[in-house]
Amino acid sequence: MMVTFISQCEKNALKKTRRVLDAFADRIGDNTWQTVITEDGLNTVKKMLRQTASKSTAVSCHWIRSRSRSELIWVVGNRSRFNEQGIVPVNSTQKMVTQFENDWHYLPLIKALAALAALFHDWGKATALFQQKLKKSSMLGDPIRHEWISCLILHALINSCQNQEGDSAWLEKLIDGQLDESQLKAIVALQEEKPLDQLPPAAQLLSWLIVSHHRLPNFSHDQSVTRKEWLGEPAPDIAQLLKRVTKAWGYENQGDEKDYQKRLAACFEFPQGLLSQSSRWLKQVKKWADRLQSCLPLVEQSMNDGSYRIVLHHARLCLMLGDHYYSSQSADPQWQDTTSLFANTDRKTKQFKQKLDEHLVGVSTHALRTAHLLPAFECEPPLAEDIQALKKPSRSAFRWQDKAVEKIKAWRESHAKSHYGFFAVNMASTGCGKTFANAKVMRALSKDGESLRYILALGLRTLTLQTGDEYRERIRLDSSELAVLIGSRAVMELHHQNMNSDENLNDEQLGSESSQSLLDEEVHFDCDIPEEGLATVLTQERDRKFLYAPVLACTIDHMMAATETKRGGRYILPSLRLMSSDLVIDEVDDFTGSDLIAIGRLIHLAGMLGRKVMISSATIPPDLAEGYFNAYRAGWLLFSQTRDADKQIGCAWIDEFNTRVETVGETLSPQAIDAYREKHRQFIAKRVAKLVEQPARRIGEIVECQEIVDECEFDSELTKQERYFSKIKQAVLAKHKFHHTQDRKTGCKVSFGVVRVANIPPCIALSRHLMICDWPEDIDVKVMAYHSQQVLLLRHEQEKHLDRILKRKEAAGTEPKAFNDSVIRNHLDHSKAKQVIFILVATPVEEVGRDHDFDWAIVEPSSYRSIIQLAGRVRRHREGAAVSPNIGLLQYNWKAIKDGNRSGQKYFCRPGYEEMQQLDTHDLRELINTDALAKSINAIPRIQKPEKLEFRHSLTDLEHKVTEMQLTSYQGLGPENLQGYLTGCWYLTALPQVLNPFRKSEPTTKLFLMYDPDEECFLFIEKDDRGYPVNREGILQIAHQKLSENEQNRLWLFRSYKQLLTQQAEARDSDEKSVSLRYGELSFVDRENQEYGYSDQLGLYGL
Incomplete structure (x- = not known):
């Protein structure tokens, strides 16, 4: 060119x-x-x-x-x-415009609160106890934390203004420099139980900033007590919330009662005063008290319309960033000590470092610098521009992508004069190009309609890596435009080895928890934001990429810290990123339970920061779309009240058949939700009408298991399992008979199928059963177990093989490329049977994130959602209708069979939806419409909600009911409800995160299967705090087990861990031991007194 x-x-x-x-x-x-x-x-x-x-x-x-x-x-x-065509202007004119701050109406208030909170945040470090602790370099926690003491001092100051209500009185005292220390000490000594109660408005805001500058208030007693005490309790405003907060909300350390009482008195003694003798500190206090007083009309306005929420968000971010940054600096040698009070010590020397007044003034200065830069964080970070791939028209099969863009652009042109919110739902079917469409849509929604700056958040590492690959290859984004973060350096390296990447990854960050850049050179971003004050959050190159890269593809965990962080500053970087980036959450319905509520909190923050949001998946239930629109709407209303923005929200519904863009104009009223619900219902009705016209690629039938329930009630678990597995084997034979491909070379009839089971123990047991049981003479089977408890390197090798042979993207009538794979070819050439069945026995890890195409599937049911997801792996890339059932659904799941299908029990849980509501039956024939099943298995029952839910008698209705309870239960206003977080003040505490955490799971143990060259053996080890290996096999009762000869003969894929380690060691110029400590990772939940077996072929499993 x-x-x-x-x-x-x-x-x-x-x-x-x-x-x-x-x-x-x-x-x-x-x-x-x-x-x-x-x-x-x-x-x-x-x-x-x-x-x-x-x-x-x-x-x-x-x-x-x-x-x-x-x-x-x-x-x-x-x-x-240049102009849009790249032409250079021949003349230009100039006009003065106040940069950035035009519509940041609350910025003066944010600055005043951040500055004054910074000047008081560590006031409580003036206690005798804290100063003694610094002197002795003690790590022992204070009986009462210093931020609580700071609040007590501020409360004392306000209380000293007798019979004078409102903020003016105590602010006048500060402006005049009137700090009567003896009076303050006397009031503090009373140890007010609720110092945050009965405060005037500005003092409420200031007190919360001070008390939360390390951690959000979190009721520190047992969680069951927390649930019982606060469940369903509304907190409509900040005053109602703050009156509940006592030192028991995380601000006392009451481990040893005797020691607690012994040291308690020193928490309320101030022998060296309360800083009133520091002229430099007092000067700043006077200045910012005066500024805050001039902002009292803004305080009143924010209290009336609720916009103090966004003011507090920004002020706390500035305060904490200033605190973290200045604490990391050395002491100012020019600072004159007038108080003999210190704020901290040097980590290395343990000597006194910054004086207390120096620290408070320094934090205030840097908090103000950050506040001044807030508008720049919103609009200065770089964009990806001139993206030719997104400008080109899509091929005819994907023309719907361009139609969606055209409709969005037409809507934008009709609303060009207003700053509006936007919430989009992309429900295009699998294989229609949703990922590429999302990029085109986000470009159309950008400020200039030509650039990209957004976050693409996904639930799985595999999906994130696949998306990153697609963006590089199809959209042609380079390393300065795209950052891919998955939270595992080792997984990233193995993926790029698999992609034959030429990129040389830096080895220095062995223990990093987030991926670094994909290229080892430093990437320079064109941005006017000075980085000095960001030093504590931009510690590595990956942090700069996270903040600045125009397109960020990451596991959603990276962004969830913005709303889920209960203590510390991990929320700062994702919050700064979200200020300048729109948000796309792909495959959003892969999440369940409390994760859905947590994601609602993130979507609310995106709206509150003025960003646009898109959720994307082919199987989004109506309540999920409505609930997330409600979360976005609540956030956008706050943003529009603080800025020159329209309260209306543009809404788009997109699929491969149609795009609808509407304005929800009733945003201020409850009717907005009704309007959105009706528009969504109409869109789904049209989508369903199109879907029923599609050829049925998947047809289901029930695999009868009733006789096991009837005949084996008093039999042993082993007997029940044998009968259950026998039913699965018969179903496998039935499906293979009608769904196979003939190998031209040998004449063998070959099929690839998957058996989905809910949990790891039955996955291992079934795999072994299928390997050792008797099969018809003319049938050969090859079996593979696939689950999460496998060594990383072995799982990578397994997934690499499966991804290669299960693509099935050949033209109709063409022999599968899998038959040319060396492993498959070897099995076919050496089999004496005329029929070969490849069986993958998999847990739910197969349901999402894998682009696999099977001939048939047998499913142990957990939920209709899991059935749909697994069904998406059958004939995934093949056109045309199925002629007979290719998916068998087991009548009962293993939990019901094992327990005798007793009434009153819950069997569709972990995984499943039955934990919140109970079904009357667990017989799949009664829970699913079998007539519809015999015609087609599709997502219609999941995306279309019936008028009346029969959630005790229907698996799909149960899922609709549970999603409704989690996301659209608008009457629930307690901390456990999403609505309580959105419209109440529970966000000022950590209770919403405690009661509905993201990634709620049991604690896991992370081991490494280490090669010991001296003993020439493998050991499961754990790394200690210094990174040294510690043998854990004895403590965890792990026994290495060998497969029988019969089992080995029926293995689909044999993997040698030693051989793979050697290959990696040679490629990395390293040794097997070092490589095993990098790629030998395995995480699992350790059960007390549980014994474990391990095999390279089967993974780790309970015995």
């Missing part, structure tokens, strides 16, 4: 740009270059220009398409030097 480069650079940037362009192109003018270059070469030029870019850089690149036409490909640097 022939290209022309135009440089409009100034100053130093001109020399740097010339140096780069002269190396690749011919200079045909002072600032013009031309050359013929490959696409890869052009990408290299762009990357090199970006690495040296500054504010003075401006380079455009034009592709010469013909004699009469050229096309702007990209601009690096200052885009304002």
Whole structure:
């Protein structure tokens, strides 16, 4: 391709740009270059220009398409030097505009609160006990935490203004510098139980910032007590919430009662005073008390309309960032000590570091700097621009993507004068290009309609890596435009080995919990935000990518910290990221239980920060869409009240058949939810009408198990299991008979099928049963167990094999490429049978994140959702209708069979939806519409909600009911309800996160299967605090087990851990032991007194 480069650079940037362009192109003018270059070469030029870019850089690149036409490909640097076609202006005019702050109406209040809270946040460190602790370098926790003492001192100050209500009285005292220390000490000594109660408005805001600057108030007693005491309790405003908070909410350390009482008195003694003798601190207190007093009308306004929530969010972020940053700095040698009070000690030397007044003033200064930059965080971070792949029309099969963009653009043009919210739902079917469509839609929704800046959050590492690959390959985003974070360095490396990546990953971050950049060189982002105050959150290159990369594809866990962090500053970076980025949550219905409520909290924050949100999945239930719209709406209303933004919200419903864009104009009233519900119902009705016209690729039938329930009531568990597994074996034979492909070379009839079981123990037991049981003479079976409790390197090898042979994207009538795979070919060539069945016995890990295509499936039911997800792996990439049932649904799940199907018990749980509501029966024939099943298995019952729910007699209605209880139960206002978080003040505490945590699960143990070269054996070890291996096999009762000869003969895929370690060691120029401590990871839930077996082929399992 022939290209022309135009440089409009100034100053130093001109020399740097010339140096780069002269190396690749011919200079045909002072600032013009031309050359013929490959696409890869052009990408290299762009990357090199970006690495040296500054504010003075401006380079455009034009592709010469013909004699009469050229096309702007990209601009690096200052885009304002060119128009949209890359043309340079011949004249320009100037106009003064106050940068950024035009509509940040509450910014003065945010600054005043952050500054004053910073000046008081560690006031409680002036106690005798805390100063003694610093002197002795003691790690022992204070009986009463210093932030609680700070609140007591502030409360004393306010109480000293006798018979004077409102904020003006105590602020006047501060403005005048009137700190009567003896009076304050006397009031503090009374140890007020609820110092945050009965405060005037500004004092309420200030007190909460002080008390929460390390941790959110969290009732520290047993969770069952917490549930009982606060369940269903509304907290309609901040006053109602703060009157509940006592020191028991996480601000006392009452471990040893005797020691607690002994040290308690010193928490209320201030022998060195309360800083009134520090003139520099007092000067700042006077200044910011005066500023806060001038902001009292804003305080009143925010209290009236509820917008103090967003004010507190920003002020707390500034306060904590200032505290973290200044605490990490050395003491100011020029600071004159007038108090003999200290704030902290040096971590290494244990000597006194910063003086207390120095620390408070320093934190205040840096909190203010952050507050001043808040508008910049919102609009300054870089964008991905000039993305040619998104400009091109989609192929005819994916034309719906362009139609969706056209409708959104038309809606935007009709609302061009207003700043609006936007909530989109993408329900296009699997295989229709949702991921690519999401990028096109987000580009259409961007401020200029041409660029990208958004977060794509997914639930699984595998999905995140696949999406990152697609964005690199199809959208052509480079490392300065795309960051992919999955939370595991080892998984990222193995994935890129599998992709034959040439990218050389840096090995220095062995223990990092989040992925670093995909390229080892530093990536330079063009951004005007100074990073000095961000030093404590931008500690590594991956943090800079997380904040600045225009497109961030990550596991949703990275973003959940923004709303789920109960203590510490882990929420700061995701919150800053969300200020400037729209949010897409892909495969959103992969989450269940308390995860759904937690994601609602994140969507609310996105709305509150003025961002646009899209949720994406083919099987979104109505209550999930409505509940998340409600969460977004509540957040957007807060944003629109604090800024010059329209309260209306644009809503889009997108699928492969149609796109509908509507304005929900009743946003302030409850009718908004009704309006959204009706519009969603209409969209789903049209979608269902189209779906029923599609050929039925999956047909189901019930696998009868009633005789086991009737005949084996008093038999042993082993007998029941044998009978149950025998039913599965018969179902496998039945499905293989009608759903197979003939191998042309051997004439064998071959099928690939999956048996889905709910949990790991039956997965192992069934796998072994199928390997050792008798099969008909003309049938050969090959079995593989697939679950989460497998060594990382072995699981990677397994998934690499499955991904390779189960793609099945060949044209109809073409022999599967799997038959040419060396492993499969070897099985077929050496089998004496005329029929070969490959059986994957899998837990729910197979249901999501894998692009697999099976001939048939047998499903142990847990929920209709899991049935649909597993069904999506049958004939996934094959067109045309199925001619006979290719999915067998077991009449009962193993839990019901094992327990004798007793009435009053819950069997569709863990996994499943029956924990919150109980079914009257567990017979699948009565829980699913068998007539519909015999026609087609599809998502219609999940995406369309009946008028009346029969949730005790229907598996799909049960799921609708549980989702309704979690997301659209608008009457529930307690901390356990999403609505209580959205409209009440429980967000000021950690109770919502405690009662509905994200990724709620039992604690896991992380082991490594280490190779010991001295003993030439393998050991399960745990790494200690220093990273050294500690043998845990004896304590955890893990026994290495060998498979019998018969079992080995029927293995689908044999994997040698030792051989894989050797391959990795050679590739990395390392040794097997080091590699095993990197890629030998295995996580599991350790049960007390449980014995375990381990095999490379089966993984770790209970005996």
